[in-house]
Amino acid sequence: MAHAASKLDPAAFTDYLAAQERKGLLRFLTCGSVDDGKSTLIGRLLYDSKLIFEDQLLTLERDSRKHGTTGEDFDFALLVDGLEAEREQGITIDVAYRFFTTEKRKFIVADTPGHEQYTRNMATGASTADLAVLLVDARFGVVTQTRRHAFIASLLGIRHVVLAVNKIDLVDFDQARYDAIRKDFETFAASFGFDTQVAIPISARFGDNVTTRSDRTPWYTGPILIEHLETVEVGDDLKSRPFRMSVQWVNRPNLDFRGFSGTIASGSVRPGDSVVAATSGRRSTVKRIVTMDGDLTEAHAGEAVTLTLADEIDLSRGDVIAAADARPEVTDQFAAHVVWMSDAPLFPGRPYLIKVGTKTVTGSVTEIKHKVDVNTFEHLAAKELHLNEVGFCNLSLSAPIAFDPYEANRETGSFIVIDRLTNATVAAGMIWFGLRRATNIHLQAIDTGKIARAALKGQHPAILWFTGLSGSGKSTIANLVEKRLHSMGRHTYVLDGDNVRHGLNRDLGFTDADRVENIRRVAETAKLFVDAGLIVLVSFISPFRAERRMARDLVEDGEFVEVYVDTPIEICRQRDPKGLYAKAEAGQIKNFTGIDSPYEAPEQAEIHLMTSQATAEMAAERVVDYLREHRLID
Structure with a gap:
């Protein structure tokens, strides 16, 4: 290390490792607005803890001259800001994790970005933290980002916060300024219910009240930062919670x-303990706790183990094994706070993958109850969520999951939302409570089913989903296909976008959120027609792949045929049978697909019709040929 070159003999080294194992661990994050000194503070902690190697110190000295903002002094922020873009701009973009230790405790600290556009990164760092060090610049006091980060910290279950009034040296160590900032923070954070809330005047650059008490703040008698971090009781209560x-x-x-x-997410387990498969309710007892190092007599939260049970019960990946006398809730609908992390908005009804623990199911937000203005904490009406927004939502899943409310157990009450097409994580969520509004409703058994209805008609039920730009010829081709099938004695029905908006969907507009709901309703209706044994022809622009995928997943394999009516937009403009393109380009129609709203073309449609190379009649005949070839009609 840079500051300590003493050598340890083998016995002393063994004792040292044993002492390190006995130390407690505190996970905390630094957050706040841009340039409040988060990275500098962590760099100071690393430096004063003597955890910087000689080569790192030399690199720091060189980089301080090149990128630093502190003159001839070390710029400690550069120890943490590892990305070149961060060093050039003097900001933190990614979440940086660092480890350091003192005589009393071990620490893992997350340095999170201050920019509003990286609020999602701050939420990521907060999700595993026990304490938040919220920095404010003594010159500016509590700002919007201070409020935002304090709110998200409380929302994500952090119960301990330190208000670090940084750069106190730039206001001449003024006690009155410190007191004003402390009172301002206490006023707006009173409703967050933090268990501990300590304000400390510091100078991260010079080390005042960070690891040593400053002579320049004789008026401050509270703990310095490292003292508080070493002694705050955060409570390792995961071990005391149900298994x-x-x-x-x-x-x-x-x-x-x-x-x-x-x-193990929480609690502890021993051989002989009674456990239950949370979803099915099947009981058994733990027979063995197996690890690579041999069997254990007891295992606790955070340990990776293999459990063998006394009975053969059905368990697979994603199932939750729980204490038999303290079972988690099981539901397929719940209410949750959602932090949206994607540039593409969240629309109710759009299908996503929901991952809770190790279980992944299909689900969607059914309703946004409200979104939270993280500047004023007001609840606002919303039809969609955008990047970095927080909303309180109802979610519906394709299968039940086991969970605990987030405030009771952060491990089993959290989830992530995954985009089904890109596999990107688009949101993080905290389950507040389960919804039991439909527990008294069960599916009614019907003796006459889809197969029997279709057999009576001499056909196989299916959805022919025609998608393409306005003016591409979808409705014309769908109409010709139906006429051809009707002449063959087939039973069909056409759901056309314009016609449906005169009835079922007359209450919907043309925003992206309304378009998602438009397709959701039509897809559910088409599913009913398939259950009736019909061949249903759906002619909708349906611009988003996610909704077309949702419609496909509602029916069985082979029952959904995507027909991409591929017509160049220039030809669609020339046709413009309803004058819509002209109105859209004149600004009279908003959110028009192909003009100011995107169209996501199918990537693997079953039928690809290029209408610039074929007539509508030829295209319709090709669709009928596909139905014959795939035995959907005889």
Whole structure:
């Protein structure tokens, strides 16, 4: 290390490692507005903890001259801001994690970005933290980003906060300025319910009240930052909570062994404990706790183990093994706070993948109850969520999941939302409570089913989903296909975009959110026609791949035929049978697909019709030929 070159003999080294293992661990994050000194503070902590190697110190000295903002002094922020873009701009973009230790405690600190556009990164860092160090510049006091980060910290379950009034040296160590900032913060954060809330005047650059008490703030008698971090009681209460373990995989190396592997989310477990498969309710007892180092007599939260059970019960990846006397809730609908992390907005009804623990299911937001103005904390009406916005939403899943409310257990009450097409994580969520509004409603068994209805008509039910730009010829081709099928004695029905908007969807506009709901309703209606044994022809622009995928997933394999009516927009403009393109280009129609709203073309449509190379009649005949070739009609 740069500051300590003493050598340890083997015995002393062993004692040192044992002492390190006995130390407690505190996870905390630094947050606040841009240029409030978050990275500098962490760099100061690393430097004063003597955890910087000689080569790092030399690099820091060189980079301070090149990128630094502190004159001849070390710019400690450069120890953390590893991205070249961060060094050039003097800001933090990514979340940087650093480890350091003192005589009393070990620490993992997350340095999170201050820019509003990177609020999602701050939420990521806060999701595993026990304490937040919220920095404010003593010159500017509490600003909008201070309020935003304090709110998100409280929302994500952080119960301990330090208000670090940084750059106190730039206001001449003025006590009155410190007191005003402290009172301002206490006023707006009173409703957040933090367990501990400590304000400390510091200078991260010069180290005042960071790791040593400053002579320049004789009026401050509270703890310095490192003292508070070493002594604050955050409570390792995961071990005291009911036992929960999500099954990561079923360990079956041979016919004589079947175990369930995963990381214990909370509580502890011993051989002989009574456990339950949370979703099915099947009970058993723990037979063994198996690890690579041998069997354990007890395992606790955070440990990765394999459990064998005394009984053969059905468990697979994603299932939750729980204490039999303290079962989690099980539901397929719940209310949750959602932090949206994608540039593409969240629309109710759009299908996503919802990952809770190790279980992944299809789901969607059914309603945005409100979004939160993170500047004023007001609840605002909303039909969609945009990047970095926080909303309180109802969600519906394709299958039940086991969970605990987030305030009771952060491990089993959190989830992420994944885009089904890109596989990108687009949101993080905190489950507040389950919705039981439909528990008294069950599917009614019907003796006459889809197969029987279709057999009576001599056909196989299917959805022919015609998609393409306005003016591409979708409705014309769909109409010709239906006429051809009707002449063959087939039973059909056409759902056309314009016609449906005169009835079922007359209450919807043309915003992206309304377009998503438009397709959701039509897809559900088409599913009913398929259940009736019909061939239903759906003619909608349906500009988004996600909604077309949702419609496909509602029916069985082979029952959804995507027909891409591919017509260049120049030809659509020339046709313009309803004068819509002219109105859109004149600004009289907003959110018009192809003009000021995007169209996502199919990537693997079953039928690709290029209408610039064929007549409508030829295109219709090709669709009928496809139905014959795939035995949807005889």
